[in-house]
Amino acid sequence: MVYNNCCRSVNRNFRCETQSNEFCGQTYWGVGVARRRSNPIESRSVVSAKKIMPDTSQKPRIALGADHAGFPVKESIKRYLLESGYPVEDVGTWSDESVDYPDYAKRVSQRVVGGEDRFGILVCGTGIGMTIAANKVGGVRAALAHDAATARMAREHNDANVLAIGGRLVNDAGAIEIVKDFLKTEFAGGRHQRRIDKISELDRDRAGNK
Ligand code: RB5
Numbered sequence: 001m002v003y004n005n006c007c008r009s010v011n012r013n014f015r016c017e018t019q020s021n022e023f024c025g026q027t028y029w030g031v032g033v034a035r036r037r038s039n040p041i042e043s044r045s046v047v048s049a050k051k052i053m054p055d056t057s058q059k060p061r062i063a064l065g066a067d068h069a070g071f072p073v074k075e076s077i078k079r080y081l082l083e084s085g086y087p088v089e090d091v092g093t094w095s096d097e098s099v100d101y102p103d104y105a106k107r108v109s110q111r112v113v114g115g116e117d118r119f120g121i122l123v124c125g126t127g128i129g130m131t132i133a134a135n136k137v138g139g140v141r142a143a144l145a146h147d148a149a150t151a152r153m154a155r156e157h158n159d160a161n162v163l164a165i166g167g168r169l170v171n172d173a174g175a176i177e178i179v180k181d182f183l184k185t186e187f188a189g190g191r192h193q194r195r196i197d198k199i200s201e202l203d204r205d206r207a208g209n210k
Contacts, residue, residue, distance in 0.1 A: 060118035060183070061087040063111040065104035068096045070123025070130075070167035073175045077121060077165075080176045086183075089117055105133035105142075112161050113139040120162040121179060127166035134162045138203040141196070146170065148181040155185035157192050 062081055066074035071093055081088050091107040093099045101124040108120035120142075122130035127144040134142035142162035143154035146169060154160040163182045165175050187193075 059084070059086045061089065061116070062183075063089045063091060063108040063117035063120040064122075065091045065108040065120070065130075066093055066123040066167065067101040067104055067125075067130075068093060068098050069125035070101075070165070071096050073165065073167035073170070073172060074121075074123045076172040077123070077175055077179055080179065101129045102133040105130045106137065109134045109137035109140045109142070109162060113137055118161075119183065121182075122162060122164045123167040123175070124164070125166060125168040127164040127169070131164040134164065138207055139200075141199065145178050145182065147174070148177045151178045151182040152185045155182055156188045159187040159192070159196050 064074060064078055064081070074090075078088055078090055089111060091104060091111070093104060101122075105122055108117075108122055111117045112120040120134070120140075122134060122142070124130045127146075131142045131144040134140050140162050141158055141160045142164055143150070143158055143160035144164045144166070145151035145154055146166065151163065154163065160182070163179065165178055167175070170178065
């Protein structure tokens with residue numbers, strides 16, 4: 001299934017909004033099929049609404065961002081999230097034209113820290129630049145995961161609120177496994193909370209030193 005390019009912001013009810021808040025008219029469930037607009041990407045397909053009926057039960061909202069190197073994997077992650085019923089805010093980029101990853105790390109991080117989205121997912125070539133940039137935003141705990149095990153630990157031990165992935169290092173299926181495990185794992189708390197508190201203290205120190 002192909003989501004069209006105007007689906008940058010998809011609300012809980014899975015209606016597609018353009019950035020100007022106009023609906024493109026596409027819905028992801030209901031009777032019959034949803035038609036797409038007539039740009040080259042959008043016109044590729046007609047969506048069978050029944051097939052992708054989302055589970056809208058209390059899924060956390062996800063901010064999603066990538067640079068040009070992470071763009072293809074970001075699109076696959078977006079498809080997975082939407083099909084699984086997660087509300088998604090896609091902050092770009094939307095093509096493989098060269099861009100700078102800190103711009104997207106900042107957009108996603110600010111949304112997470114501001115409480116607009118529960119988690120952020122960032123994809124660049126290695127995931128390293130996105131991780132470094134995101135962790136400059138106070139309140140962000142960005143973790144780079146290359147597999148499902150590190151993704152689980154990032155949530156369980158580090159209460160990571162942003163996940164970074166190397167789009168040139170994993171394939172689509174690998175990226176989705178990482179995302180799945182990250183989103184299904186709860187923070188363990190206990191002794192780990194004390195350590196998270198110390199990280200928050202570092203954030204406060206840095207804010208105080210400005
Ligand atoms: C872009 O070429 C690449 O440097 C970027 O995607 C990322 O891997 C940086 O960490």
